[in-house]
Amino acid sequence: MPIVQIDLLEGRTIAEKRLLVEKVTQAIIESIGAPAESVSIIIRDMLKENFAKSGTLAMDK
Amino acid sequence: MPIVQIDLLEGRTIAEKRLLVEKVTQAIIESIGAPAESVSIIIRDMLKENFAKSGTLAMDK
Amino acid sequence: MPIVQIDLLEGRTIAEKRLLVEKVTQAIIESIGAPAESVSIIIRDMLKENFAKSGTLAMDK
Amino acid sequence: MPIVQIDLLEGRTIAEKRLLVEKVTQAIIESIGAPAESVSIIIRDMLKENFAKSGTLAMDK
Amino acid sequence: MPIVQIDLLEGRTIAEKRLLVEKVTQAIIESIGAPAESVSIIIRDMLKENFAKSGTLAMDK
Amino acid sequence: MPIVQIDLLEGRTIAEKRLLVEKVTQAIIESIGAPAESVSIIIRDMLKENFAKSGTLAMDK
Numbered sequence: 043m044p045i046v047q048i049d050l051l052e053g054r055t056i057a058e059k060r061l062l063v064e065k066v067t068q069a070i071i072e073s074i075g076a077p078a079e080s081v082s083i084i085i086r087d088m089l090k091e092n093f094a095k096s097g098t099l100a101m102d103k
Numbered sequence: 104m105p106i107v108q109i110d111l112l113e114g115r116t117i118a119e120k121r122l123l124v125e126k127v128t129q130a131i132i133e134s135i136g137a138p139a140e141s142v143s144i145i146i147r148d149m150l151k152e153n154f155a156k157s158g159t160l161a162m163d164k
Numbered sequence: 165m166p167i168v169q170i171d172l173l174e175g176r177t178i179a180e181k182r183l184l185v186e187k188v189t190q191a192i193i194e195s196i197g198a199p200a201e202s203v204s205i206i207i208r209d210m211l212k213e214n215f216a217k218s219g220t221l222a223m224d225k
Numbered sequence: 226m227p228i229v230q231i232d233l234l235e236g237r238t239i240a241e242k243r244l245l246v247e248k249v250t251q252a253i254i255e256s257i258g259a260p261a262e263s264v265s266i267i268i269r270d271m272l273k274e275n276f277a278k279s280g281t282l283a284m285d286k
Numbered sequence: 287m288p289i290v291q292i293d294l295l296e297g298r299t300i301a302e303k304r305l306l307v308e309k310v311t312q313a314i315i316e317s318i319g320a321p322a323e324s325v326s327i328i329i330r331d332m333l334k335e336n337f338a339k340s341g342t343l344a345m346d347k
Numbered sequence: 348m349p350i351v352q353i354d355l356l357e358g359r360t361i362a363e364k365r366l367l368v369e370k371v372t373q374a375i376i377e378s379i380g381a382p383a384e385s386v387s388i389i390i391r392d393m394l395k396e397n398f399a400k401s402g403t404l405a406m407d408k
Binding site: 043044045046047048049050051054058061062064065066068069070072073074088093095100 | 348349350351352353354355356359363366367369370371373374375377378379393398400405
């Protein structure tokens, strides 16, 4: 039942997301032995105005 | 103070969301006795390119 | 594929949680027509030192 | 390593978000002594059809 | 209706958490003008075996 | 800046978690080209009384 949430800065292509969920699912199978069909992944695209590090928005860097 | 987050695949109508929050709030009141005004619900719409099961994006199924 | 996360203040019994997930799942089925087996629910127990409203911890109220 | 997620109703300007992340980061530094560069903040904009209190969508209030 | 979730490494005292929620709530009021009573904050304590940066658990650093 | 949250049923060993964060971080690097030091992972252990599928708690299966 692993449920994975991944927040990414906007701009990823569908091809990158497709590869991401394949590889992350594989990583979970290999490390903890969860069956593939039990792995759910939610990707969240963050606008650059919606992420900050050190108190500064990503859009201002 | 129950705080509920619900991730749904895109495509739900406002009428469906209206019914969803009514019924989920009612379910919480009836099961744990929380007062209605203490229940907050956040709905998150997931694009089909942003959800995967078994390592495959929902858009590829 | 609805994925539900519910944050609750500590102190709920297992019987209450059992009822909660039954009723919330039913509410989702009835409102948006999702099949029962697609509904995942995560409950998170919050210590009273870990929830605040209006800037005051629940333990101080 | 504090990781902060803030859900807000839609409609905040970039200037407000810029101020929000500055001030929340400062609040964390002052209260728990975390270094600024360790603080990550994710803002999530909620549509008014995606937030409910007391079983009623924000768009219906 | 701002809903804030803060993940922190374990070890914070109640006094630090009390100050944290006071100051973060104040930061939100000052930056976006939300009323104090609308601000909910959830703190999540992370065990050092449950947080990783650069692929390494915090307990191994 | 990928921020990953992984909810797992309780019972994973530290060795499994160590492998999990190594492999998931590697999967993200390989798929989207994010630098290792930008990847944060939060693991959340779920009690079997705190996860449900199809309306039934994991502890009752």
